[in-house]
Amino acid sequence: MSALPLLMDALGAGSVRVVDLTQTLTEDFPTIVLPPEFAQSATVRIERLSRYDAAGPAWYWNNLSFGEHTGTHFDAPAHWFTGRDRPLGTVDTMPAADMIAPACVIDCTEGTAVDDDYLLTREAVETWEMEHGPVPARSWVLMRTGWSRRQGAAYANLREDGAHTPGPDAEVMEWLVHDRGILGFGTETIGTDAGQGSHFSPPFPAHHFLHGAGRYGLQCLTALDQLPPTGAVLVTAPLKVHEGSGSPLRVLALVPGAAAG
Amino acid sequence: MQDPIRKNPLKKTRTALLPPAARSRKAHLLIPPAGRGEFALPRCAACGAFAWPVPEACPVCLSPDLPLTAAPRGGEVISATTAEVPADLYFRERAPWRVGLVAMDCGPQALVHLHPEAGQGDRVRLSLVLDRAGQAVLHAAPEGERDMASDPQWQEMAADPRRRRVLITDARHVAALPLAQALLAAGARQVWLGLDEAWKPFAGADAIRALEGAELVPLDLRSDRSVGDLARDLGGKVEILVNTADLLRPGMAFAPSVPAQTREMMEVAAFGLMRLMREFAPAMASRGADGTAPAAAWVNVTPVIARVPHPRFTGYGTAHAAALALAPALRQTLGTGGVRLMTAFTGPTDTDWFDAFPHPKLTGRAIATEIVAALKAGREELVIGDLARDWLKRHAENPRALEAELARGQY
Numbered sequence: 001m002s003a004l005p006l007l008m009d010a011l012g013a014g015s016v017r018v019v020d021l022t023q024t025l026t027e028d029f030p031t032i033v034l035p036p037e038f039a040q041s042a043t044v045r046i047e048r049l050s051r052y053d054a055a056g057p058a059w060y061w062n063n064l065s066f067g068e069h070t071g072t073h074f075d076a077p078a079h080w081f082t083g084r085d086r087p088l089g090t091v092d093t094m095p096a097a098d099m100i101a102p103a104c105v106i107d108c109t110e111g112t113a114v115d116d117d118y119l120l121t122r123e124a125v126e127t128w129e130m131e132h133g134p135v136p137a138r139s140w141v142l143m144r145t146g147w148s149r150r151q152g153a154a155y156a157n158l159r160e161d162g163a164h165t166p167g168p169d170a171e172v173m174e175w176l177v178h179d180r181g182i183l184g185f186g187t188e189t190i191g192t193d194a195g196q197g198s199h200f201s202p203p204f205p206a207h208h209f210l211h212g213a214g215r216y217g218l219q220c221l222t223a224l225d226q227l228p229p230t231g232a233v234l235v236t237a238p239l240k241v242h243e244g245s246g247s248p249l250r251v252l253a254l255v256p257g258a259a260a261g
Numbered sequence: 262m263q264d265p266i267r268k269n270p271l272k273k274t275r276t277a278l279l280p281p282a283a284r285s286r287k288a289h290l291l292i293p294p295a296g297r298g299e300f301a302l303p304r305c306a307a308c309g310a311f312a313w314p315v316p317e318a319c320p321v322c323l324s325p326d327l328p329l330t331a332a333p334r335g336g337e338v339i340s341a342t343t344a345e346v347p348a349d350l351y352f353r354e355r356a357p358w359r360v361g362l363v364a365m366d367c368g369p370q371a372l373v374h375l376h377p378e379a380g381q382g383d384r385v386r387l388s389l390v391l392d393r394a395g396q397a398v399l400h401a402a403p404e405g406e407r408d409m410a411s412d413p414q415w416q417e418m419a420a421d422p423r424r425r426r427v428l429i430t431d432a433r434h435v436a437a438l439p440l441a442q443a444l445l446a447a448g449a450r451q452v453w454l455g456l457d458e459a460w461k462p463f464a465g466a467d468a469i470r471a472l473e474g475a476e477l478v479p480l481d482l483r484s485d486r487s488v489g490d491l492a493r494d495l496g497g498k499v500e501i502l503v504n505t506a507d508l509l510r511p512g513m514a515f516a517p518s519v520p521a522q523t524r525e526m527m528e529v530a531a532f533g534l535m536r537l538m539r540e541f542a543p544a545m546a547s548r549g550a551d552g553t554a555p556a557a558a559w560v561n562v563t564p565v566i567a568r569v570p571h572p573r574f575t576g577y578g579t580a581h582a583a584a585l586a587l588a589p590a591l592r593q594t595l596g597t598g599g600v601r602l603m604t605a606f607t608g609p610t611d612t613d614w615f616d617a618f619p620h621p622k623l624t625g626r627a628i629a630t631e632i633v634a635a636l637k638a639g640r641e642e643l644v645i646g647d648l649a650r651d652w653l654k655r656h657a658e659n660p661r662a663l664e665a666e667l668a669r670g671q672y
Contacts, residue, residue: 027481027484027486027487028458028459028460028481028484028487030458030460033461036510037518038518039517039518039521039522040521040522040525042521042524042525043458043483045483045484045485045528046484046485046486047485048485152459152460153459153460153461153462155460156460156461158460158461158462159462
């Protein structure tokens with residue numbers, strides 16, 4: 001028997017809930033800032049075409065423009081040089097089966113409450129595993145920091161020496177990717193790496209190890225506090241952009257509901 | 262100084278009438294020098310006689326060759342009168358209106374708009390200035406230092422910041438804070454400064470917040486929504502708009518990052534101006550006679566690279582050249598209400614992006630001082646900085662030579 005009727009029954013009964021982990025795509029949502037010598041990602045633009053007016057009396061629609069890495073977005077392996085030779089490494093060719101996968105949520109809010117540059121370490125994940133079991137292969141690891149509650153300047157947290165936002169250290173990324181075989185890593189901040197990740201070795205370790213192994217990134221997630229440490233299933237389908245390195249997307253989580261037995 | 266009386270919501274806003282604008286095509290030649298604040302009159306190339314008003318041929322020798330020539334600005338009032346009930350609607354609304362007949366030192370006699378302190382027999386200094394219809398007219402004030410602010414007729418033609426509310430569109434521009442300071446010192450009632458992407462640090466925020474009469478407001482010219490929202494708040498209040506919005510990324514046309522950077526620069530300089538025009542220009546034009554300090558001027562701070570293409574600033578020049586091409590539409594829209602469009606061409610500024618350029622580079626204070634003076638003088642074009650003036654001159658003489666010199670880094 002197919003499991004799908006059971007799933008639909010569970011959704012109808014509330015024993016499985018759908019949680020939206022997506023930030024609204026707005027024009028003033030912070031976007032990654034690179035040194036100005038480099039090409040910059042376009043920010044989100046929403047240009048009105050008509051709204052029941054002279055430009056279109058009965059209809060409302062907009063033109064949208066944005067960089068691939070704006071808002072809540074997905075990073076494909078081809079995004080980083082380490083993943084450039086991976087087969088099926090862009091959002092239009094990646095396996096659709098990878099777009100539905102379980103998630104482990106690691107609560108780092110205690111650390112990020114006192115340290116903007118908090119780093120997730122292998123030791124912290126191993127402590128988490130002692131309670132919840134090993135991180136399963138082909139699962140997402142989501143770093144819950146509470147950062148999505150911040151807004152504007154506090155969210156970007158740019159200072160004279162760059163962004164100060166939490167992320168994983170290099171050791172934990174290499175270990176998660178190569179020892180645990182995770183499918184991807186997700187954060188509430190602008191990048192999968194810490195704000196100061198360019199100074200790590202290797203630089204931007206999350207990008208380096210994830211994409212080098214053909215794995216994925218998710219960033220600018222929200223509502224991670226509504227997810228259990230284990231047991232949630234993520235639906236992460238990026239736009240099918242030709243040779244796309246990533247895209248904004250709607251991230252949905254299926255979680256056990258109150259009526260779950 | 263009293264603020265203008267607030268609007269009586271029960272009364273109709275005064276229609277922005279304009280003075281008579283019909284002129285001969287030859288007389289239109291006076292508009293550019295008047296807009297630049299120069300005093301140039303037609304002078305016969307054959308016999309040397311100055312002429313006024315602008316004739317089709319020299320009234321002395323009938324030569325048709327009458328190039329505009331810098332003229333002495335002095336004169337003597339032959340007669341002065343006050344029109345208490347003029348027939349023309351524009352002047353009637355603003356009556357009494359002083360006019361005088363002046364014998365110009367350069368020869369001709371002229372009917373002029375007359376300063377209230379100038380009377381028969383007085384020596385006067387003449388100005389060629391644009392009136393609210395955008396036509397060049399003569400104004401005479403007593404010689405020596407005069408308070409032009411006390412002359413209501415001059416004030417009609419100028420765009421004095423006194424008692425007006427000003428929007429500076431980009432608080433991050435090097436001239437934004439000095440402009441706010443200079444405008445407030447000149448009597449501006451309120452200065453708003455637009456700040457884009459408030460999530461990015463802005464070191465100048467505290468200095469602006471500390472300035473009495475100045476206020477930061479969210480404004481991102483790249484966003485329809487942002488520009489529209491600010492216009493909903495301030496569209497009916499801005500009497501002078503100074504567009505400082507700018508984004509500079511240097512580069513030759515072929516560098517890989519240039520197309521994306523150019524697009525972003527176009528979004529700020531060209532499409533941004535278009536958004537501003539759409540939201541603010543009709544509102545300002547409709548308020549050209551609203552109250553005692555009506556909408557008066559729109560200033561575009563434009564890098565001279567818009568006029569003098571610089572091979573090392575391809576995208577930047579393209580974006581600002583596109584913005585400059587919007588000026589006629591903007592000028593005509595504003596002109597329906599007698600609101601002036603001023604273009605302030607700037608040379609390289611003393612900022613990081615021009616670090617390879619030789620000194621002296623323009624400071625924000627220099628830009629601010631010249632813009633405020635030009636507003637008070639009712640000008641519609643000014644060039645700020647020796648380098649900018651030099652480039653324009655060399656470009657007019659030999660654009661190819663200048664292009665090659667700029668490419669070699671010879672300024």
